[in-house]
Amino acid sequence: MKIIVLRSARRTIADGIRFYDEQEKGLGAYFLDSIMTDIRSLKIYAGVHQVYEISYFRMPCRAFPYSIYYRVEGFDVKVHAILDDRRDPKLIRKRLT
Numbered sequence: 001m002k003i004i005v006l007r008s009a010r011r012t013i014a015d016g017i018r019f020y021d022e023q024e025k026g027l028g029a030y031f032l033d034s035i036m037t038d039i040r041s042l043k044i045y046a047g048v049h050q051v052y053e054i055s056y057f058r059m060p061c062r063a064f065p066y067s068i069y070y071r072v073e074g075f076d077v078k079v080h081a082i083l084d085d086r087r088d089p090k091l092i093r094k095r096l097t
Contacts, residue, residue, distance in 0.1 A: 001077060002075060002076050003040070003076075004076055004078045006079060016082070017029075017032055020064075034061065034064060035068075038061045042077045043077075045059070046070070052096075067085055068081075069081040083095060
């Protein structure tokens with residue numbers, strides 16, 4: 001199984017890194033490590049998570065209030081977004097459409 005992190009998801013990771021680095025130096029690196037560990041776990045757990053809005057799986061991140069939204073397409077897992085769970089659900093829905 002191949003995991004593909006789409007450009008849109010990479011942008012949200014970069015935004016999270018900047019945000020957490022502003023909170024405390026080095027926290028952005030911890031955020032990145034944590035998110036990447038969660039993404040790598042999709043090699044084992046892809047497809048077992050809650051379905052969100054019919055077409056995405058939603059995997060909550062373990063260390064931060066974010067969720068990974070992905071699709072399973074054949075032997076590929078495509079990560080479409082990594083979004084802050086504290087956002088308005090309407091904005092999350094809009095971001096995924």
